[in-house]
Amino acid sequence: MNDSTNRRYRRGEMPGGNGGERFAEEQLDEPLFLISRAAELAGMHPQTLRQYDRLGLVSPQRTSGRGRRYSLRNIATLREIQRLSQDEGINLAGIQRILTLQAEVTRLRGHIDLLLTREPGSRIFTAASGGDVVVLSGARARSERRLKIRGMLEAAPRRNQESN
Numbered sequence: 001m002n003d004s005t006n007r008r009y010r011r012g013e014m015p016g017g018n019g020g021e022r023f024a025e026e027q028l029d030e031p032l033f034l035i036s037r038a039a040e041l042a043g044m045h046p047q048t049l050r051q052y053d054r055l056g057l058v059s060p061q062r063t064s065g066r067g068r069r070y071s072l073r074n075i076a077t078l079r080e081i082q083r084l085s086q087d088e089g090i091n092l093a094g095i096q097r098i099l100t101l102q103a104e105v106t107r108l109r110g111h112i113d114l115l116l117t118r119e120p121g122s123r124i125f126t127a128a129s130g131g132d133v134v135v136l137s138g139a140r141a142r143s144e145r146r147l148k149i150r151g152m153l154e155a156a157p158r159r160n161q162e163s164n
Contacts, residue, residue, distance in 0.1 A: 031069030
């Protein structure tokens with residue numbers, strides 16, 4: 001992030017106001033805004049943000065002094081909560097359920113992406129020493145794929161010898 005972007009963040013300018021900038025995933029989670037500025041950007045009272053934090057709807061990061069710092073993602077969530085509440089008439093319990101389900105969908109889409117990027121027939125899961133099913137890391141999956149290919153190559157001459 002360059003100095004100009006940092007200054008705009010500290011002033012609390014939001015993306016989209018000047019050309020709809022795209023932000024990297026890690027930039028969306030940077031704790032940038034004090035509660036007063038986050039409330040202003042979300043169009044809410046700071047006490048509402050404190051209440052949402054207590055309810056677990058939006059949990060900002062904390063400083064060492066326990067002060068709240070809100071990210072761009074937090075502010076987007078606050079705006080979505082306000083929209084669901086005011087425009088759709090959904091109560092906070094319903095909104096919490098919606099946010100939980102959206103997070104689950106995001107998590108599952110990540111798993112689907114993982115499955116779709118694997119080569120057909122490659123192992124994706126294995127059993128850990130405790131018996132738990134775990135996702136293989138990319139390096140381990142690649143080494144297993146090499147072993148499988150090596151085994152196929154070693155078996156290939158035998159097949160030719162068996163046919164003679």
